[in-house]
Every structure is written in C-alpha cells, then in structure tokens.
Amino acid sequence: MSSKKDSAPDKAKSGFSRRGFIRGVGIGTSTLSTGLLEREAAAAPSTAKTAGPGPVPITLQINGKPMNLTVEPRVTLIDALRNHLDHTGAKKVCDRATCGACTVIMDGKSVYSCTVLAIDAQGKKIETIEGLATGNNIHPISAAFVNNDAQQCGYCTSGFVMATKDFLDHNPNPTLEEAKHGLCGNLCRCGTYVGMRQAVLEAAKTIKGGKRA
Amino acid sequence: MPDTPNYSWPPMETRKVIGKPYKRVDGPQKASGRAKYSSDYNAKGLLIAAYLTSPHAHARVTKIDTREAEDSAGVKAVHVIAPAGAEIQWEGAEIAAVAATTEEAAQEATRKIKVEYEVLPHVVNEADLSKVGTRAKAAGERLRGDPDKGFQEAEAVSEGTYGIPVVTHCCLEPHGQVIQWQGDQVNVWPSVQYVSGYAGSLAPNLKVPVANIHVRMDYIGGGFGSKFTPDAWGIAGAELSKKAGGAPVKLFLERATEQMIAGNRPSAYAKIKVGGKKDGTITAWQSESWATGGVGGGGMPPIPYVFTEIPNVRLNHSAVSINAGAQRAWRAPNNQQASYLTCSAIEDFAAKIGMDPSEVILKNAGYTPRADTYRYQVQKAVEISEWKKYWHPRGDSGSGTVKRGLGMGINNWGGAGHQSQCRTTINPDGSVVVEIGTQDLGTGTKTIIIQVAAETLGLPFNAVKLVTGTNDLPPDGSSGGSTTVGGVSSSTRKASVNALVKLFDAVAPSLSAPADQLEAVDGRVRVKSNPAKSLTWQEACRKMGTSKISETGTNEQRNPMGLNTSGASGVQIADVSVDTETGIVKMNRFVAVQDCGMIINPRLAESQIFGAIIMGISTALFEKRVLDDQTGRMLNPDMEFYKLAGIDDIGNIMVHLDIRPEMDKRGVIGLGEPPAVGICAAVGNAVANAIGVRVPTMPMTPRHVLNALEERKA
Numbered sequence: 001m002s003s004k005k006d007s008a009p010d011k012a013k014s015g016f017s018r019r020g021f022i023r024g025v026g027i028g029t030s031t032l033s034t035g036l037l038e039r040e041a042a043a044a045p046s047t048a049k050t051a052g053p054g055p056v057p058i059t060l061q062i063n064g065k066p067m068n069l070t071v072e073p074r075v076t077l078i079d080a081l082r083n084h085l086d087h088t089g090a091k092k093v094c095d096r097a098t099c100g101a102c103t104v105i106m107d108g109k110s111v112y113s114c115t116v117l118a119i120d121a122q123g124k125k126i127e128t129i130e131g132l133a134t135g136n137n138i139h140p141i142s143a144a145f146v147n148n149d150a151q152q153c154g155y156c157t158s159g160f161v162m163a164t165k166d167f168l169d170h171n172p173n174p175t176l177e178e179a180k181h182g183l184c185g186n187l188c189r190c191g192t193y194v195g196m197r198q199a200v201l202e203a204a205k206t207i208k209g210g211k212r213a
Numbered sequence: 214m215p216d217t218p219n220y221s222w223p224p225m226e227t228r229k230v231i232g233k234p235y236k237r238v239d240g241p242q243k244a245s246g247r248a249k250y251s252s253d254y255n256a257k258g259l260l261i262a263a264y265l266t267s268p269h270a271h272a273r274v275t276k277i278d279t280r281e282a283e284d285s286a287g288v289k290a291v292h293v294i295a296p297a298g299a300e301i302q303w304e305g306a307e308i309a310a311v312a313a314t315t316e317e318a319a320q321e322a323t324r325k326i327k328v329e330y331e332v333l334p335h336v337v338n339e340a341d342l343s344k345v346g347t348r349a350k351a352a353g354e355r356l357r358g359d360p361d362k363g364f365q366e367a368e369a370v371s372e373g374t375y376g377i378p379v380v381t382h383c384c385l386e387p388h389g390q391v392i393q394w395q396g397d398q399v400n401v402w403p404s405v406q407y408v409s410g411y412a413g414s415l416a417p418n419l420k421v422p423v424a425n426i427h428v429r430m431d432y433i434g435g436g437f438g439s440k441f442t443p444d445a446w447g448i449a450g451a452e453l454s455k456k457a458g459g460a461p462v463k464l465f466l467e468r469a470t471e472q473m474i475a476g477n478r479p480s481a482y483a484k485i486k487v488g489g490k491k492d493g494t495i496t497a498w499q500s501e502s503w504a505t506g507g508v509g510g511g512g513m514p515p516i517p518y519v520f521t522e523i524p525n526v527r528l529n530h531s532a533v534s535i536n537a538g539a540q541r542a543w544r545a546p547n548n549q550q551a552s553y554l555t556c557s558a559i560e561d562f563a564a565k566i567g568m569d570p571s572e573v574i575l576k577n578a579g580y581t582p583r584a585d586t587y588r589y590q591v592q593k594a595v596e597i598s599e600w601k602k603y604w605h606p607r608g609d610s611g612s613g614t615v616k617r618g619l620g621m622g623i624n625n626w627g628g629a630g631h632q633s634q635c636r637t638t639i640n641p642d643g644s645v646v647v648e649i650g651t652q653d654l655g656t657g658t659k660t661i662i663i664q665v666a667a668e669t670l671g672l673p674f675n676a677v678k679l680v681t682g683t684n685d686l687p688p689d690g691s692s693g694g695s696t697t698v699g700g701v702s703s704s705t706r707k708a709s710v711n712a713l714v715k716l717f718d719a720v721a722p723s724l725s726a727p728a729d730q731l732e733a734v735d736g737r738v739r740v741k742s743n744p745a746k747s748l749t750w751q752e753a754c755r756k757m758g759t760s761k762i763s764e765t766g767t768n769e770q771r772n773p774m775g776l777n778t779s780g781a782s783g784v785q786i787a788d789v790s791v792d793t794e795t796g797i798v799k800m801n802r803f804v805a806v807q808d809c810g811m812i813i814n815p816r817l818a819e820s821q822i823f824g825a826i827i828m829g830i831s832t833a834l835f836e837k838r839v840l841d842d843q844t845g846r847m848l849n850p851d852m853e854f855y856k857l858a859g860i861d862d863i864g865n866i867m868v869h870l871d872i873r874p875e876m877d878k879r880g881v882i883g884l885g886e887p888p889a890v891g892i893c894a895a896v897g898n899a900v901a902n903a904i905g906v907r908v909p910t911m912p913m914t915p916r917h918v919l920n921a922l923e924e925r926k927a
Contacts, residue, residue, distance in 0.1 A: 094851060132245065153385065
C-alpha cells in the first residue's frame with residue numbers, strides 16, 4: 001500500500017477542502033479565477049467561438065459513455081444531468097456551490113455541478129453516482145454508507161458518496177481528522193455525520209489503496 | 214376466535230427481529246443514487262414551473278400583466294396567484310407561477326411578468342420589543358401561587374434576558390410536487406409528511422373528488438415538520454397542469470423561496486426572574502416573554518419547562534406580528550424555545566447562588582412530572598460526561614484565552630402513536646406483503662415495519678415485502694410529533710397477529726391442535742406444548758388452499774392497548790471550548806441520555822438521536838434567519854449565509870439509550886423530537902460556564918459571544 005501512495009497526486013497530502021472545491025468549480029466555469037482567465041485567453045484562438053443563445057447540441061462524456069443532448073448555453077451541468085438525461089442521483093439543493101448535494105467528479109476532481117455550465121463540461125470525463133455500481137453490486141463507498149447508517153432522508157447522500165470517492169481517490173488511507181476535513185464541502189440536514197465519519201474510514205479499508213480498477 | 218387476540222409485544226428476551234440493529238432497507242437505493250424522490254420524477258411530457266415572488270415584505274399588488282410572459286418561448290401556462298388588490302404580507306409570497314418546457318424558460322418568463330406594487334410599512338424584527346409598536350399583542354397574565362410573596366421571601370434572585378431566533382427548516386429537498394390534472398383525475402408525486410391525508414387537503418381546493426386524486430411518494434428529502442399539506446404550490450401546480458392541457462408539471466421551490474416561505478421555527482425572547490433558597494430550591498418564577506412566527510405572532514413556549522410545579526409563577530407573553538413567512542412545526546414545536554429559556558434561567562440562578570447547576574436540577578426534580586426519570590438521567594449524564602471532573606464554577610476556567618465549559622439541557626415529549634391502519638397479507642405460497650399508507654422521512658419507518666411483521670410471523674427480516682407511499686393503501690397518520698413509530702409498529706403488530714390467527718385456524722386440523730395453541734417461530738408453525746409437532750411456514754401456508762389471508766389491524770390513538778405510549782424525556786450535556794479572542798465556540802463533546810421506551814431497532818434509534826443532536830448543534834452555533842429592517846428582506850435566503858453545521862463542527866457525540874426492562878415495558882415511544890429539544894439550552898449554558906458571562910441570544914456566533922464579553926468589561 002505504501003508504494004501506491006507514491007503514485008497518488010501531490011495534492012493528496014494537503015487533503016481536500018471547501019476552498020479546493022470552489023477552485024475546482026472555478027476551473028469548470030472559467031469565471032472565478034482571474035489567473036486562469038488570462039491563461040485561457042492567451043491560449044484561445046483569435047476567432048472567438050460563440051454558442052447560443054438558443055439550444056445547442058453538445059456531447060457529454062458521462063460514466064465513460066458519450067451522451068448527446070441539446071441545451072441552451074446557460075444550462076448548468078446539474079440541470080443537464082437531472083432534467084435532460086434523467087441522471088437524478090445528484091441533487092439540486094442550494095444551487096450556488098455551498099451544500100455539495102450536486103457533487104460529481106470531472107476530470108478526476110469533484111465539482112459542484114450546479115456551478116458548472118453544461119457546455120463547459122464538454123470534453124471532460126464526468127463521473128456521476130449512476131456510474132459507481134457494478135451490476136447489482138453497489139460501490140464499496142455506497143455500501144459503507146449503508147453499513148454505518150450514514151444517511152437518513154438520503155437527499156445529500158449521493159453528493160457525499162461522490163465527495164468521498166474523490167477524497168479517497170486522492171487520499172486512500174485517511175485518518176479520521178483528514179476524513180472530517182475532506183468532507184467539509186458538503187452539508188447534511190438530518191445530521192448523519194457520525195455514521196459518515198465511520199463510513200469513509202470503512203470504505204477506505206474496503207477499497208484498499210484507493211482507485212478501483 | 215371470539216376473544217381479542219393477544220397483541221402485546223413478545224418479551225424482551227424472546228425477540229428475534231425486534232430489537233436488532235438491521236440496516237435500513239432503503240439504504241442501498243439511497244446510497245447508490247437510485248432512489249427516486251418526487252423531485253427526481255421526470256414524467257413524460259413534463260413541464261417545469263417557476264414562481265414569481267414578492268420582493269416586498271408588505272405591499273399591495275396594484276397591477277399585474279402576464280401577457281409578455283405568456284408569449285415567452287416555451288411557456289405553456291401562466292397562473293396568477295396574487296391578482297390586483299391582493300395584500301402581500303411577507304417577502305417571497307407567491308405572485309404568479311409559470312410552466313414551461315424547460316426550467317430556464319419558466320424562470321425567464323417569470324421575469325417578464327410586470328407587477329406594480331403599493332409598498333406598505335413593514336416590521337420584520339421582534340428582538341427589541343420596544344420597537345414593534347402595535348405589532349405586539351399581550352396575551353394576559355397567568356398566575357400560580359403568590360409570586361410577589363415568593364420573591365420577597367427568596368434568599369436569592371437571579372435575572373436575565375434570553376433569546377432564541379427564528380430558524381428555518383431548510384429541508385434539502387425543497388417543498389413541491391409533480392402534479393398532473395387531466396379532466397377529473399389528478400396524479401401527484403409530492404414531497405410530503407402525510408401521504409394518506411394529502412388528497413383530502415387538496416380535493417376541496419381543486420373541487421375534484423378525493424377518490425380521484427392519486428398520491429405517490431417513494432422517498433422524501435427531509436420534512437422536520439414543514440411538509441404536512443399540499444400547500445399553495447400544490448394548488449398552483451395543479452392549475453398550471455390544467456391550463457397546459459393536462460401535462461404533468463414539476464413545481465419545486467427554489468432555495469431562496471424555500472428559505473423564506475416554506476416554514477420556520479418561531480422565535481422566543483424572555484426577561485426571566487428566578488427566586489429561591491440558597492440550597493437550590495426554586496420557589497418563584499416570573500417571565501415576560503415575546504415571540505413571533507410571522508404575521509400571526511407567536512405563542513408562549515411552555516415555560517417554566519418541565520419544572521411545571523414551581524409554586525409561585527407569573528407569566529406574561531406578547532405575540533409579535535411581523536412581515537415574514539409563517540411558522541411551521543419544527544421538530545418539537547416550542548419545546549426547544551421553552552427548554553432554552555428555562556434551563557438558561559435555572560443555570561443563571563445556580564451561578565447566582567454558587568451551586569452546581571446539575572445539583573440545582575436534581576434539587577428541583579420534584580417539580581417535574583417524571584422526577585425519578587430525570588434524577589436517574591441527570592446522574593447518568595453527569596457520570597458519562599465526567600461532569601464532576603470538567604465542570605467548574607462559572608467563569609473559573611483558567612488563565613488561557615480558550616475557555617472550556619459544560620452545560621446542561623433537558624427535554625420532554627409525548628410521542629405516542631398516531632392513528633394507523635395496516636394490512637398484512639399471507640399468500641398460499643408463503644409470501645407475506647405488508648401494506649400501509651405511510652412515509653419514511655429517513656427515520657427508518659420502512660425498516661421497523663418489516664421488523665415488527667417478521668417478528669410477529671416468526672419469519673426472517675427479508676421474508677416480508679413492504680408497500681408504502683400511496684394513498685390507496687390502509688391510511689396512516691401524518692409523520693409529525695414523533696407519532697409514526699408508535700402508530701405503524703402497533704398497527705403492523707395487530708394486522709400481523711390477526712393474519713396469523715387466520716393462518717392458525719387453517720393449519721390447526723393438520724397439527725391436531727386447537728388454533729390458539731399454535732405459535733409461529735423460526736419459520737415454522739408449531740404446537741406450543743410440543744414444538745416438535747410443526748410445519749414449515751410454506752407447508753402451513755399451503756393449508757390455506759388457493760385463497761390468501763388478508764387482515765387489517767388498527768392502532769387506535771385513544772386505545773393503544775399498551776403497544777405504544779407517551780412521554781420520553783432526556784438530559785443532555787454540552788462540552789465546549791470558547792476562544793475569547795475570536796469568539797468562536799467549538800464543540801468538544803455532547804452527551805445525551807434518552808428515555809426511549811421499547812426500541813425496535815437500536816441502530817436507527819441511535820441515528821435519530823445523533824441526527825437530532827447535530828441539527829440542534831447547528832441551530833445552537835450557526836442558524837438564524839436574518840431580516841433587514843430597512844428593506845424588510847431576508848439577507849440569508851441561501852445556504853452559505855444561512856449556515857448549517859458541517860461534519861467537522863459537531864465534536865464527539867455520546868448517546869446513552871435508557872433501555873432498562875422497566876422502560877421497555879412502556880411500549881414504543883417516538884424518538885424524532887425529544888432529543889432535539891435540549892441542545893440550545895446545553896450549549897448556551899456551556900458557553901456561559903466557560904466564559905463567565907451569559908451570552909443572551911442564540912446562536913452562539915462569534916459576534917454574540919464577543920458582544921457579551923465586551924458588555925461585561927463595560
């Protein structure tokens with residue numbers, strides 16, 4: 001297991017935080033980070049490509065499959081998933097990048113999909129909770145949530161499961177303190193955090209070494 | 214069999230399924246994202262609706278023009294809720310609703326509705342009673358004993374002002390529904406705490422026969438007391454559907470609207486004077502309280518809480534009407550407020566006489582309706598929290614800038630079962646179906662129904678199929694007041710016993726024994742006096758021939774027959790650290806000792822208590838609806854400035870369920886609410902204990918803490 005640790009990205013040791021989450025969103029929408037905007041502007045071709053305002057055909061890579069849909073450019077990724085593709089595992093709750101119920105993983109990084117435009121998600125690898133289970137077997141993280149009763153109404157659960165996946169992908173052997181820090185970008189109203197803390201640690205043990213094949 | 218069957222719960226020691234920590238049955242569906250909540254339901258031809266809401270706290274609509282919205286791309290229906298002349302009493306009130314082919318089109322169209330308002334004067338804050346003018350309505354004095362004499366004779370008197378603000382429910386799944394109204398038929402997928410009663414509430418509004426309204430809800434994303442009826446959005450959604458030619462319409466509130474109009478816990482403020490002896494005996498109480506739950510004002514919390522037999526009491530209360538969304542039941546309505554006000558005042562009295570507040574509570578336990586239980590619980594909580602080691606006289610918390618303190622809160626609740634009917638069907642192939650028109654709010658209702666049926670029929674947990682969530686099933690009450698577990702467990706028990714009696718009648722000849730001498734245990738039907746004489750469950754069911762057995766059972770709220778009962782109490786202790794430089798309060802530990810009656814599933818019961826405590830910590834540290842005096846608008850109708858506790862904010866929580874046999878004998882008691890009651894009280898008292906000064910107003914934010922420290926210096 002220690003050898004696997006070397007292959008983990010550098011960021012792993014610094015853990016994961018709300019700030020990191022928001023940074024992730026910033027990359028997604030190309031709006032929050034001035035530095036990024038400048039870099040992207042420099043790299044952009046001189047003829048600016050515009051889309052919309054009417055519906056435009058786009059393709060999203062979701063759980064390894066290309067999916068075609070037609071959306072207005074203002075449609076967010078969460079609305080594209082829920083309203084256009086019937087991927088309703090991710091939930092729209094705060095709709096402004098606070099609660100994490102809409103968490104999906106984009107190019108290996110968890111993002112709040114309520115604050116990513118669907119058109120900006122083109123060409124990126126999007127993982128949603130619908131892609132986690134293999135056949136009839138739920139993913140070990142989902143199983144750990146069940147085993148530790150880390151859910152009540154369950155409306156935040158999909159987001160927490162995806163946040164946990166991203167966290168464990170980057171930090172496969174977390175301590176309890178790291179787990180608490182790693183999931184602080186999501187909110188639960190029923191108060192299931194006690195079970196969740198255990199669920200993250202159990203899932204880490206089950207998965208053994210992070211990324212599943 | 215002419216006699217009433219024996220419905221009583223099996224003895225603790227013989228239970229095989231009840232009392233075991235089964236995992237919640239819907240866990241895998243929820244944790245894999247497959248659970249379909251009503252807000253997830255993408256019906257064929259679905260339209261999505263959006264609201265236009267009032268930007269004013271108090272206004273009259275003078276003109277409304279929807280023509281441009283009706284012509285907007287994708288729009289299929291516009292429904293005006295507040296026509297010209299309508300008076301608006303709070304920000305966020307519904308003006309009109311639009312249904313369109315996409316969410317974006319619906320939202321855009323709402324912005325094209327032209328509304329003119331006559332803005333009227335508003336009052337939105339009640340914390341300072343001197344500023345609300347005629348908005349305060351006195352409720353009249355209530356007296357017990359002779360409070361004047363009580364205070365004259367008192368050896369010590371403490372006084373304080375305390376406040377607990379309005380907080381919102383903030384259900385993660387917003388209020389709303391998918392609804393389809395075609396001709397005289399209505400299909401609806403709501404997010405509601407009362408599946409069986411929804412159609413009865415909606416029907417008069419739509420003038421459609423109740424029987425034509427078909428309700429289905431598989432999952433609900435939080436309710437906490439705010440989702441009992443179809444609400445205005447149920448009606449608006451239906452009207453839009455009808456106007457759009459019967460297309461299904463999804464209308465769920467946006468977060469901001471949810472925060473403004475979909476329910477809140479009323480506030481409570483009070484000036485309280487407590488008098489008593491230096492040995493801790495309280496002899497007199499006087500309070501002037503005020504509260505708001507919106508335009509309708511706010512009632513007096515039941516103070517003095519739990520210590521209802523204090524001999525000399527004077528109570529005055531004013532209901533303050535403000536221009537803000539209306540209150541709704543919030544997980545133990547008015548009990549958190551009452552516990553907070555009472556426990557804070559008692560803690561201040563204890564500090565005044567220099568006595569340990571846990572001793573003061575013990576000293577006065579005789580004033581409570583359940584003295585022995587509270588005495589036991591205080592002692593248990595003191596023991597678990599190592600109170601004697603960590604508690605210190607107020608303010609005596611060392612020289613560093615970070616101060617640690619402990620505080621205590623108490624709770625009390627009813628929790629007897631609601632009216633509930635269940636149907637248990639045993640099929641000739643041995644399969645069992647249990648049907649009940651209930652809802653599982655995440656409390657574990659589905660799981661515990663299966664446990665009760667399986668236990669009663671002597672079957673394993675996974676042998677029972679459960680059907681819930683529609684209004685054509687046997688009716689069940691609303692999930693409010695912690696009444697569900699008592700209701701559904703009792704009705705399921707009775708239905709399953711009744712079905713079993715019929716099965717025994719069918720099987721008795723084959724076992725050559727009277728039907729009342731049979732029992733169902735471990736998947737067999739056997740003769741009580743000679744267990745070797747038995748049939749497997751499947752063999753026994755084949756004796757029914759081709760017909761099934763289908764029996765109902767009802768929990769009569771007025772006669773629960775000992776299966777469920779009322780009255781759960783608890784004692785809670787918060788252990789906090791307060792940084793006196795930043796004002797930040799950090800939870801170290803939280804200890805809850807909870808009386809709980811007969812526990813059907815300890816895993817789920819414990820989760821209820823953890824959840825109640827975490828929700829309580831969230832309100833104690835972070836939550837407050839902030840309304841702006843100038844504009845009358847809510848400043849935090851969101852989730853970044855309306856803060857909820859996160860996974861790292863709650864400290865370590867220790868739960869002690871009081872499952873002694875004498876408690877078990879009381880029957881089932883609801884647990885959703887009681888453990889949510891005492892948290893603000895405990896946290897507020899812990900902060901006072903830590904920093905040596907009362908922070909008068911919840912939540913324990915840095916600003917409130919620093920203000921209190923500053924005032925002490927002044």
